[in-house]
Amino acid sequence: MAFIYDEPSHTFSEYLLLPGYTSAEHIPNQVSLKAPLCRFKKGDTPRLSVNIPLTSAVMQAVSNDTLAIALAQEGGISFIFGSQSIENQADMVRRVKKHKAGFVTSDSNLRPEDTLAHVLSLRQKTGHSTMAVTDDGGPNGKLLGIVTSRDYRLSRTPRDMQVKDFMTPFKDLIVGREDTTLPMANDLIWKHKLNQLPIIDKDGHLLYLIFRKDYDTNKDNPLELLDDRKRYICGAGINTRDYEDRIPALVEAGADALVIDSSEGFSEWQARTLQWAREHYGNDVIIGAGNVVDAEGFRFLADAGADFVKVGIGGGSICITREQKGIGRGQATAVIEVAEARQKYYEETGIYIPICSDGGIVYDYHITLALAMGADFVMLGRYFARFDESPSNKVHIGNSYMKEYWGEGSARARNWQRYDMGGDGKLSFEEGVDSYVPYAGALKDNVQLSLSKIRSTMCNCGAMSIQELQDKAKLTLVSATSIVEGGAHDVTLRNTDMDGSNHL
Numbered sequence: 001m002a003f004i005y006d007e008p009s010h011t012f013s014e015y016l017l018l019p020g021y022t023s024a025e026h027i028p029n030q031v032s033l034k035a036p037l038c039r040f041k042k043g044d045t046p047r048l049s050v051n052i053p054l055t056s057a058v059m060q061a062v063s064n065d066t067l068a069i070a071l072a073q074e075g076g077i078s079f080i081f082g083s084q085s086i087e088n089q090a091d092m093v094r095r096v097k098k099h100k101a102g103f104v105t106s107d108s109n110l111r112p113e114d115t116l117a118h119v120l121s122l123r124q125k126t127g128h129s130t131m132a133v134t135d136d137g138g139p140n141g142k143l144l145g146i147v148t149s150r151d152y153r154l155s156r157t158p159r160d161m162q163v164k165d166f167m168t169p170f171k172d173l174i175v176g177r178e179d180t181t182l183p184m185a186n187d188l189i190w191k192h193k194l195n196q197l198p199i200i201d202k203d204g205h206l207l208y209l210i211f212r213k214d215y216d217t218n219k220d221n222p223l224e225l226l227d228d229r230k231r232y233i234c235g236a237g238i239n240t241r242d243y244e245d246r247i248p249a250l251v252e253a254g255a256d257a258l259v260i261d262s263s264e265g266f267s268e269w270q271a272r273t274l275q276w277a278r279e280h281y282g283n284d285v286i287i288g289a290g291n292v293v294d295a296e297g298f299r300f301l302a303d304a305g306a307d308f309v310k311v312g313i314g315g316g317s318i319c320i321t322r323e324q325k326g327i328g329r330g331q332a333t334a335v336i337e338v339a340e341a342r343q344k345y346y347e348e349t350g351i352y353i354p355i356c357s358d359g360g361i362v363y364d365y366h367i368t369l370a371l372a373m374g375a376d377f378v379m380l381g382r383y384f385a386r387f388d389e390s391p392s393n394k395v396h397i398g399n400s401y402m403k404e405y406w407g408e409g410s411a412r413a414r415n416w417q418r419y420d421m422g423g424d425g426k427l428s429f430e431e432g433v434d435s436y437v438p439y440a441g442a443l444k445d446n447v448q449l450s451l452s453k454i455r456s457t458m459c460n461c462g463a464m465s466i467q468e469l470q471d472k473a474k475l476t477l478v479s480a481t482s483i484v485e486g487g488a489h490d491v492t493l494r495n496t497d498m499d500g501s502n503h504l
């Protein structure tokens with residue numbers, strides 16, 4: 001006979017935290033949000049930790065190299081989407097690893113024979129007025145000069161004049177060398193009143209540009225997540241089909257952590273993938289698995305060697321898995337049960353396996369609840385899709401700006417490997433939708449605001465770390481009526497969005 005749970009499964013909005021004792025030492029900006037990203041033995045230090053418990057979803061509309069850099073600057077990690085060719089995904093990882101804070105690969109480049117007309121059209125396309133002139137017109141060609149809007153007069157310079165005749169030539173440029181650090185570059189920029197400083201290698205090839213305006217932003221990332229060579233930490237998604245080719249390419253590109261991206265992780269396919277990774281890389285590769293929603297699924301992946309286990313089926317904002325297939329579980333209940341299983345595993349084996357609550361975060365406080373329930377970190381799709389740095393288009397709809405956001409199981413992403421059951425690799429129905437989310441500006445501003453709420457709630461609970469929150473948190477289910485009481489009620493709001501929402 002089927003097993004039927006006595007209790008319904010619950011989601012985050014049905015829970016609240018009760019405050020604990022707050023002492024004068026509970027100061028929000030001193031709360032640590034550090035979380036382990038891989039399994040470790042009792043008493044050992046994890047090989048990889050994040051400085052903030054936020055990871056970005058393995059999705060086309062969310063995690064590319066631009067978002068990965070922005071999130072690493074804040075202290076979190078992105079998992080670059082895997083529903084693209086191995087080559088493209090590895091290139092994205094490589095770009096994150098090559099990116100040096102404040103050092104920008106020139107994106108507007110000219111050949112000396114290009115004309116002013118070309119300069120103007122490039123400027124319109126990229127929005128950038130500083131352009132590097134290189135022998136091959138590429139970002140790493142031999143640097144011959146720089147063109148900025150100070151080098152031509154729109155009303156006078158003929159449109160067919162060639163770049164070499166009006167650029168600032170190399171001999172007149174102040175440049176930095178390979179060993180120039182950001183503070184050194186800043187000194188040069190101030191001393192010579194420059195707007196940008198090109199950095200070249202010993203053969204005169206352009207490596208990067210450093211802009212005056214970026215300096216302040218880049219020195220202001222106290223939690224940035226760096227490897228031991230001071231490069232940004234970056235993750236990537238893999239699947240259970242082409243892992244023998246994809247894992248080596250991603251490792252070679254410098255990925256710091258991988259995750260098997262699947263809607264359902266309690267499967268032989270995931271165990272095989274983990275086994276292959278361990279046989280070929282031992283513990284040199286950090287590899288998470290999932291998704292599961294109960295103790296049995298967790299135990300299976302823990303025994304199979306997963307470094308962390310991702311929890312959640314059917315709760316994602318763009319997800320229609322529950323409607324299509326009738327599988328899933330309320331996200332809060334899933335996290336609570338898996339966290340209990342993790343604790344049992346830890347007591348039995350002395351090995352701690354971090355868990356990640358994936359999907360269904362709508363309000364900032366849901367993150368705090370997930371952590372209190374036992375998640376070490378969360379994975380977010382919709383949240384990050386709204387920011388400037390996500391790869392999707394920003395569109396104007398009605399009176400607002402929106403960003404496109406689509407599920408990996410939608411016809412648009414066609415990521416059938418995520419739903420692969422080892423058959424012919426095709427699926428006949430979708431498990432995700434194609435949608436819009438309200439545009440919300442820069443990642444940094446939004447993440448900092450969310451984290452300030454999390455830290456503040458943690459202080460209310462008397463916790464200065466995630467571990468302490470998990471040990472001390474008192475959570476209560478709330479009745480349907482008290483959920484209504486939780487929002488503004490029985491008043492007429494003076495400033496409400498047209499749809500009545502004030503979601504993230």
Ligand code: IMP
Nearest residue numbers: 057316317319360381382407408409432
């Ligand atoms: P969100 O943060 O609520 O938007 O959820 C993001 C999560 O939804 C991802 O990390 C995935 O686990 C999951 N997901 C992504 N695409 C799909 C889909 O097409 N169908 C179902 N779940 C999806």
